[in-house]
Amino acid sequence: MSNGNERNLDHCLKCSTCHTQCPVVANYPDFPGPKQLGPELERLRLAKGQEKPLEIDESLALCTNCKRCDIACPHGVKPSYYNMKNKARLQGQSISKFRDWILAHNICWGKIGSKIPGLVNFALKFPLTKSVMGLMGIANRDFPKYLKQQIKIRNSKNDKKVLYYPGCYASFNEPEIIQATIDILEAYDFQVELASVNCCGTPVMSNGLLDEAREMAIKNTGVFLKYIREGYKIVTTCSSCGLTLKEEYTNIIPGTNSAELKQNVWDLFELLEEEEILPFNENKEKIKKAYYHVPCHLKAQGIGVPAANLLKKVAVKDLIIEDNYCCGIAGTFGFKKEKYPIAMAIGDPLFKDIKNSQVPFVITDCGTCKLQIMHGTSVPVKHPVVILRDYLKNSDTEKF
Ligand code: SF4
Ligand code: SF4
Numbered sequence: 159m160s161n162g163n164e165r166n167l168d169h170c171l172k173c174s175t176c177h178t179q180c181p182v183v184a185n186y187p188d189f190p191g192p193k194q195l196g197p198e199l200e201r202l203r204l205a206k207g208q209e210k211p212l213e214i215d216e217s218l219a220l221c222t223n224c225k226r227c228d229i230a231c232p233h234g235v236k237p238s239y240y241n242m243k244n245k246a247r248l249q250g251q252s253i254s255k256f257r258d259w260i261l262a263h264n265i266c267w268g269k270i271g272s273k274i275p276g277l278v279n280f281a282l283k284f285p286l287t288k289s290v291m292g293l294m295g296i297a298n299r300d301f302p303k304y305l306k307q308q309i310k311i312r313n314s315k316n317d318k319k320v321l322y323y324p325g326c327y328a329s330f331n332e333p334e335i336i337q338a339t340i341d342i343l344e345a346y347d348f349q350v351e352l353a354s355v356n357c358c359g360t361p362v363m364s365n366g367l368l369d370e371a372r373e374m375a376i377k378n379t380g381v382f383l384k385y386i387r388e389g390y391k392i393v394t395t396c397s398s399c400g401l402t403l404k405e406e407y408t409n410i411i412p413g414t415n416s417a418e419l420k421q422n423v424w425d426l427f428e429l430l431e432e433e434e435i436l437p438f439n440e441n442k443e444k445i446k447k448a449y450y451h452v453p454c455h456l457k458a459q460g461i462g463v464p465a466a467n468l469l470k471k472v473a474v475k476d477l478i479i480e481d482n483y484c485c486g487i488a489g490t491f492g493f494k495k496e497k498y499p500i501a502m503a504i505g506d507p508l509f510k511d512i513k514n515s516q517v518p519f520v521i522t523d524c525g526t527c528k529l530q531i532m533h534g535t536s537v538p539v540k541h542p543v544v545i546l547r548d549y550l551k552n553s554d555t556e557k558f
Pocket of ligand 2: 179180181182183191192220221222223224225226227228237238241
């Protein structure tokens with residue numbers, strides 16, 4: 159079945175607006191950019207009747223899938239979609255196939271790591287482990303620590319029903335995000351269920367494993383639709399998971415099911431905004447200053463910055479909201495040895511801006527943005543839901 163992207167290929171007027179917004183173009187002049195790799199390469203491929211886009215194959219692997227080109231295009235073309243499809247056509251030729259598979263399946267390592275976190279965290283720091291990973295083409299940088307999930311949920315009944323989908327990062331590396339989300343939703347009278355963890359498919363897609371991503375999308379959509387038809391809203395706290403459920407599934411499995419899912423997925427703060435919930439704590443002074451980094455995949459959802467808006471209203475006096483910069487990590491991109499220097503070069507203006515702002519901490523909704531910002535600045539980074547939950551503790555509502 160054709161989707162909107164297939165039809166809008168000819169809407170590309172070659173204006174190059176997307177090219178000017180691509181962070182890889184800005185930091186790696188040999189990268190042909192979204193216009194050439196996206197609509198132009200696809201047109202060429204179709205005109206020649208080729209199965210694979212052989213002309214500029216290696217460059218495709220440098221697209222981070224940040225979506226900035228899609229956001230920039232004034233004609234509704236999505237260059238990143240063609241990049242993703244053509245990357246998948248080339249995956250069989252990749253010299254880094256094994257390494258990419260390992261990184262794409264972080265859910266497997268997360269499941270093991272969060273069961274025996276002490277052992278796995280120790281092993282990941284071990285010089286021999288790092289050497290083996292280096293030989294496999296994995297960058298020499300810290301991996302996030304694994305943690306065990308110990309979540310308290312009341313399971314109270316209510317008309318407002320939410321299925322909370324936390325995604326891999328919160329599930330395996332920062333379960334505090336899960337607890338904070340449940341605490342807030344329950345405090346404002348939502349009935350919450352926690353979706354059992356299954357990767358949304360973002361890392362699999364970004365690594366060119368499109369057939370596998372399609373299978374995951376079909377399976378996940380089936381599970382979500384059962385809940386939606388029982389009156390649940392699907393809530394996410396990860397920008398990339400949210401974008402994948404809302405937008406990518408409509409690209410890779412176009413049809414009524416993915417369209418129905420898209421209508422029922424909410425970023426947590428988007429939902430609080432919609433429900434006009436403005437939590438407030440009269441007993442607590444506002445946080446003086448913080449820096450909010452807007453993840454590229456939140457921008458691509460087209461919902462503005464609901465977390466930053468709420469925190470600015472209720473919890474942080476001086477919140478610097480910055481949406482110009484990409485942090486550069488792009489999921490697994492910044493963990494690849496040959497791409498690590500590009501990832502760090504992309505993130506450099508953001509790192510400098512954060513350091514110049516002299517803030518005690520940074521806030522962002524994306525787990526991998528957090529890792530990259532901490533790596534590039536050594537400034538602590540927190541998820542907005544954790545900030546909000548901690549701010550609301552001991553408030554008059556007595557709900558926390
Ligand atoms: S994809 Fe959009 S922004 Fe890029 S060249 Fe074509 S019309 Fe311009
Ligand atoms: S998705 Fe990002 S990295 Fe890839 S071409 Fe578009 S702007 Fe460039």
